[in-house]
Amino acid sequence: MIRRLKQTDFQALFALQKRAYQIEADLIGTTDFPPLRQTLAELMREAPLGYVLTSESRLIGCLTFSNRTITRLIVAPDFFRQGAASRLLRHALEAEDLQFVSTAKMNSPAIALYHQFNFIEDATTVRQDIVLAHLKRKTENNGADS
Secondary structure (H helix, E strand, C coil), rough: CCEECCCCHHHHHHHHHHHHHHHHHHHHHHCHHHHHCCCCCHHHHHHHEEEEEEECCEEEEEEEEECCCEEEEEEEHHHHHHHHHHHHHHHHHHHHHCCEEEECCCCHHHHHHHHHCCCCEEEEEEEECEEEEEEECCCCCCCCCC
């Protein structure tokens, strides 16, 4: 079931993101991955908006956003490659005007997923030795250049 993220989900979200972001850090070959440094207190202060995917009352995925930008899309490792991220992304894109996302350029599974939803690479930057791909959603209204 997909539903809105609630404050009561933050602790489970924090635990989920620690597991998911450790796998991403390993995938891109870094030991200093900024999302892994976030504390529960910081997450609570952030109070992100978003959606969660649950299965039998367990939080198995989450997509958060701010100002038309996807700020996190994470899935429990035991649900990788089962469509959870696609379901969350599809739901959020239907409900919100989300246009931007950034991810490590070496995170090819994430890049491929975003490409399936018409996100195209708009720019790259380097932050703390991690090359980030910044993607923008191409829609019928905005074309690739707007």
